[in-house]
Amino acid sequence: MKPRSQPFYPAQINLPLLRGLQQIAPWIVRLYYRLELVISSDPRVQLETLKGRSCLLVCNHPTFDDPKAVFLLSSLLQEPFYYLTAHEPFRGWQGWLYQRLGAYSIRRGLADRDSIAYTLNLLQQPKTKLVIFPEGGCSFQNDTVMPFRSGAVQMALQAISRKMKQGEAAPDLCIVPISLKYRYTGKMAPVIHQTLRQLEQALRISSEGDVYERLRRVGAVVIDCCEQEANLMPVPGADWNQRIARLKAEVLDRCEQQLEITSATTEPDRERVYRILNTLEAHHNTLMADGADALDVMFRAGRRVLNFDAIYDGYVAAKPTPERFLDTLIRLEREVFGIDQPAPKGHRQAFLRIGEPVNLKDYYAAYRADRTSTVNQLTRQLQQTVQQNLDILTEATSRGISW
Incomplete structure (x- = not known):
């Protein structure tokens, strides 16, 4: 294995390319990856309410296909998303495409200062939607959530703090918990x-x-x-x-x-x-x-x-x-x-449940008083919400299990 050619890969969104792929993505994903998206939102959350808002989307990570499911969500909203993505896939043509679709790299396990600085800058921009998988990697578990890392919440609150230090009013920055579960549609x-x-x-x-x-x-x-x-x-x-x-x-x-x-x-x-x-x-x-x-x-x-x-x-x-x-x-x-990503085993539905957004502006005073406690509390709250909504999806989809 050779060293990576550069330490950090920024997003380089190409809007015409992005818009074109958003239009055809449902057909490509269905035919090539045997996957279709099913939205199942919390009744208190309307998909349209997310449009035009600054949001940090945190999602469980059960399979390697999760970014495709979230990209289909971006297609429904007709907005570009940014994606915090592991550093490894960015070499070659695949990495070039990822960058044009909004992905940027992070070297996991290290204090990746370039990636952190880039994330903080993104979170201070209006109408930005950033996707982070806070489990820290693929879990390969379809209905249980691994412990969330606290970095996503920490960076979001730090971005608000920077805006406040610039003399601005506390901005609205919502964290949106997303639960993702897959179901095979055929007899398996x-x-x-x-x-x-x-x-x-x-x-x-x-x-x-x-x-x-x-x-x-x-x-x-x-x-x-x-x-x-x-x-x-x-x-x-x-x-x-x-x-x-x-x-x-x-x-x-x-x-x-x-x-x-x-x-x-x-x-x-x-x-x-x-x-x-x-x-x-x-x-x-x-x-x-x-x-x-x-x-x-x-x-x-x-x-x-x-x-x-x-x-x-x-x-x-x-x-x-x-x-x-x-x-x-x-x-x-x-x-x-020795297969890193085995081929899909059958056609699947990706059930994506959007939880109620949490406006971090409401927690900024608590964050200033006790940063560690507030970050940890919010991280646990988001993990619990993702698991609770995953349980709802599990109950709903279990009635249609096909062997």
């Missing part, structure tokens, strides 16, 4: 069986039992292989959750020691992984001198932790829906076949 049993067979053949294990027994057997073999690769001896009586937690902790500790990185004990695993991957990339040439094999091992180890970051035993058993089966199977495919 054949796809689940086919995916299981491919994994079983690759791992050379039997296909006996029902689909859940087979899924657990595949998962057990993958965990065994991961432990063997990490030279970890099995712990008698340990369940899957304990084994996965031990594996992630060991992998992160080893990589950080080898790269001489120090992390806080309370820091989320994702942030530690991003710092490891950024360090590997920044010092690529030096580390190559120590051996490409060792470098590849660390890259794979970091990606593995991200892949299993939010997985836990019982995820499928708690709600054995086609979506949860395929959430887990996609993770296993990524691990066994």
Whole structure:
């Protein structure tokens, strides 16, 4: 892997290109990505009320297709959105297109000053709509939310503070919680069986039992292989959750020691992984001198932790829906076949529920009195709202589950 060609990629919106793609996006996304958007707003929120307003849109991040779903929302509003996007995809023609559609980069796990400064400037502009996924990465979970990072709320309140210091009145800046959930529209049993067979053949294990027994057997073999690769001896009586937690902790500790990185004990695993991957990339040439094999091992180890970051035993058993089966199977495919983004498993509806906007102007006095407490409180509130609306979507869509 080569170092990135530049540290920061700003948005460079091309309005004619953007408008044209907004017009044809529903057909492209439906045909190529097998996806259609279904808006399901809070009854107190009318889609039209968001038009022409400065908004920070915070959304859960269950799949790699979430930016496409949000782009379809921008098409409905007929407004340009800005998107805070991971740094990795910006090289080449894809990155060029992302910039013209409003995306700009952030190097996750680092204090990316260029990206932060750019974000603060955007949030001070009138009628700006900025999309941030505050879970910090793709969760691969269709109906549960990972803990939100506080950076989105922090930057939004800081933008208001800067406007106030310039002698202006406190501006209206709304944070809009968005809940995104997917539902397969076809019968997915054949796809689940086919995916299981491919994994079983690759791992050379039997296909006996029902689909859940087979899924657990595949998962057990993958965990065994991961432990063997990490030279970890099995712990008698340990369940899957304990084994996965031990594996992630060991992998992160080893990589950080080898790269001489120090992390806080309370820091989320994702942030530690991003710092490891950024360090590997920044010092690529030096580390190559120590051996490409060792470098590849660390890259794979970091990606593995991200892949299993939010997985836990019982995820499928708690709600054995086609979506949860395929959430887990996609993770296993990524691990066994080394596929970063497996192809869509079937046609899906992306249910997008818009929650009631929170005007940060109303919280500015509390922010001045106690910044940390106010930011944390608002972050928890937004996470809870996204999860509550996700639960509403789950209840509504569960009546139409098709196997």
